[in-house]
Amino acid sequence: MRADDIVVVITAAVAIAWVNWYFFVAADRRADERASEQHDSATRG
């Protein structure tokens, strides 16, 4: 394996991890925050 192969593979692994984090984990967290904000404003209102 060439050195640039290793760089590409590691970059790809990081990119895949980031895509899945961004669209699944972070998206869920954001949805939860929104829901609790809405809940707060509803209970305050």
Added chain:
Amino acid sequence: MNARVSSMTARLAANDDAPVVRVDIPVSGMTCAACQARVQRTLVRQPGVRDAAVNLMTRTASVTYDPTEASPQVFVDAIRTTGYGADLPLDLSILEEQEAADRAYAEEYRALATKAGVTLVAGLVAMIVSMPLMAPAGHEGMPATSDPFMRWVSGSLAPVVKRALPWLYSADPHALSFALLGMTVAIMVWSGRAFYARAWAAFRHHAADMNTLIAVGTGAAFLFSFAATVAPSFFVARGVAADTYYEAVIFIIALVLVGNALETRAKRQTAASLRGLANLQPKTARIERTGGEVDVPVEDVRQGDLVSVRPGERLPVDGEIVAGSSAVDESMLTGESRPVVRSGGDRVIGGTINTTGAFRYRATTLGADSVLARIVRLMREAQGTRAPVQRLADRVSAVFVPIVISLAIATFAIWYVAADTAPAVRAFAAAVAVLVIACPCAMGLAVPTAVMVATGKGAELGLLIKGGEALQRAGSLDTVVLDKTGTVTEGRPAVTDVVSYDPHRTDVELLELAAAVERRSEHPLAAAIVTSAGDRGSTLGAAESFQSYPGRGVTGLVGGISVAAGNPRLMAEWAVDTSAASADVQRLAAESKTIVLVATDGRLAGLVAIADPIKAGSRDAVSALRRMGLDIVLLTGDSEAVAKSVARAVGIDRVVAGVLPEGKVAEVRRLQEQLRVVAMVGDGVNDAPALAQADLGIAIGSGTDVAIEASDVTLVRGDLRGVAQAVGLSRRTMRTMKQNLFWAFVYNVVGIPIAAGLLYPIAGILLSPILASAAMALSSVSVLSNSLRLRRYDPRAV
């Protein structure tokens, strides 16, 4: 029904008495289930929103909200930030709204078709211009392309182009590259802007949809080409050919636009039945005002106005005939092919055609309450509802895009490591092809297009089907419970036999005498006698000294003759000898008929037999349902003898008689406990609880009834054969949905690995991004065409 449920949930969710309001906002630019889901999520997240439902087919977002916390303008702004278009709703009638939606579809189609056409031409030009730039086979150590499409292009087209445009091959390659770059930027900005805007808006909301795939795919190809154009030496120094993909970027955008344009056109076609209905209403009405008849716009007709209609004209509004009679063609609303005779007192429906006679009628329901407007509204609601099978497609779409992006990255890495020559180029082309081929449009269209075409086809046949869920349940039925009165039978008692025992009096004269005394009674049997006498031309007035004996009969004086009409108990009280009638009474009672004995001046004069006649189509309907493998049960509150004789006449084996409305519910529930999927068919009034309990409630209504709103399916024509047609249509629709979903899944399951280059080691086949985008457009179009086949459904085949 959905709207009602959602507003009910809205009130529950509010958990107090805060008022909620519903607004329908027109949304443009949505192309697939992922778009729809994103707009819906955005709306639900707005403060004050209790519920939001986005309808891809009618392109509206129905938002239920607390007006003290939010306003329609807020929703419009929120939708716009997601990259879709939205406008404040106009104050239009449902018919005008349908016309407006239609115009919007037409405009969108024109815009998309223009962009697609121009972009396709630009793609062709770009392909020709980039030919001199393509590395020839084996040139500078580069291998021949593995893409069958590109191989064909360079093998068969390049020599032709070289001969036709020799100057192109002698031009400076750098100048050509820069020309292509300029052209690509122009196309990306002019025709591809919407994809990038929506993809960016989605990305900011941690969401991804088909626009993301297109934007990432074309964006990556563009950036690679851009770098190869401005700094080719960087690539060459690393042993990578400075290839450009401009033609691929333009072609991908062009083919996606072609797909979108075809989709818009097909959606417009699937809405054709709605458009047909909306166009039924004439624009003006001829009404009587002081000083004669005047033509006024149909909006200016008031309740109670007298409307006059001439032969061949369309009725402008609903109403009740006051003078004249005519045969009215109601086929467009009821599916009934023959014109129906309507005369004084009969209800007529706006949008139907008066054939031969002329009549005047009083306007009753107008505007949004009219039958036509209600049917159009109901259909619009139904066409956008989601079939449960849709949830599968939604779940897949939601996780699909990030997975595809991950796959594309993995494809790149694997190709980069595995390829011997030009690894970066090959890895790049494969990754872009994966992104492009995976667009989930076909999956998003699989179910809603089938629902839309099927409900439209249903409406043409006089079957109002309330959306996807009703269709899906109708398709999986195994038991049909029929109410007797009004469903299998006419529901209106009618005179079947008249027997006179007085040689000086004909049957008709006897009937006239009975009608004269019964005229003042309110009993349903009396109404049957009076109607029958009227039909036979009776002109006798009402009796004098009328007296009613509840549960027994009536008496009165007709032209000096004392007449009694009633059951044997009344005759016994009046000391009438009925022995002459006993044979007839026995025979008719065995046929489950009700008998009214008639006596004149204390002597038996004759009898009138009354029964509820079986509807013309009932027998055919039952045999059609049996052929479809359905179990049929006759359910009635009537006595066992009556029920059995009706069941025998139409060919039903299972009878449950003598049940009250609660008993009907219990019977339906009992069948459901045996794991049967039960449809209840009733006239919608006393059967309402059983209709609700059943898996599928089918109301037999004239189409003017409130029953429309209580059932899952309404048979506008009131003919039981509609049940078999509805089941047949639903089964076909379910089959179509499953085929659509299957092909959409298979397409992705097969397409992605090919795009990733799985076939390359085996067969040497690699897909270019251009071929991938063509395949993607083709899959959407094939799903749409499959749904449109439902328009050819022939009910006579059931």
